Amino acid sequence: MAALWRALRALRALPAGARGRSAGSPGAVALPRPLGADAHEEEPMLVAQRKNPDYHGFSADPDTDVLNMRAAFLAGVSIAIVLGSVFVHYLPDYGLQQWARREAEILVRERECCGEPLLTSNYYDPKRLPLPPPE
Numbered sequence: 001m002a003a004l005w006r007a008l009r010a011l012r013a014l015p016a017g018a019r020g021r022s023a024g025s026p027g028a029v030a031l032p033r034p035l036g037a038d039a040h041e042e043e044p045m046l047v048a049q050r051k052n053p054d055y056h057g058f059s060a061d062p063d064t065d066v067l068n069m070r071a072a073f074l075a076g077v078s079i080a081i082v083l084g085s086v087f088v089h090y091l092p093d094y095g096l097q098q099w100a101r102r103e104a105e106i107l108v109r110e111r112e113c114c115g116e117p118l119l120t121s122n123y124y125d126p127k128r129l130p131l132p133p134p135e
Helices: 003-012 045-051 063-090 094-114
Strands: none
Touching: none
């Protein structure tokens, strides 16, 4: 680790013109300068924000930036609403309520055709219930 720090200090001590591949020792490599390290360089986003304070990140041109931002949000919200509605529409029958309604309608039709009453006072058929002998 100490050797790495010595190499970095040696690189920084070299003059700016001697940092290329042709100059200096054969093992020395020029490190790329980070963006914004030079006083005359600025990050592109800062330049765009200075030009357009309402910068949304879509384009450096203010009109194109607003147009693209609106198009992206319109498409995103529309897709969310449409796909969300389709998802909710095709959810399975919660609590089997629709199935119970259809089954009840079928039973009502069957009992009307047979002439039986739609509802009886007994939930279970009393003939099938094993009752204790009366004492």
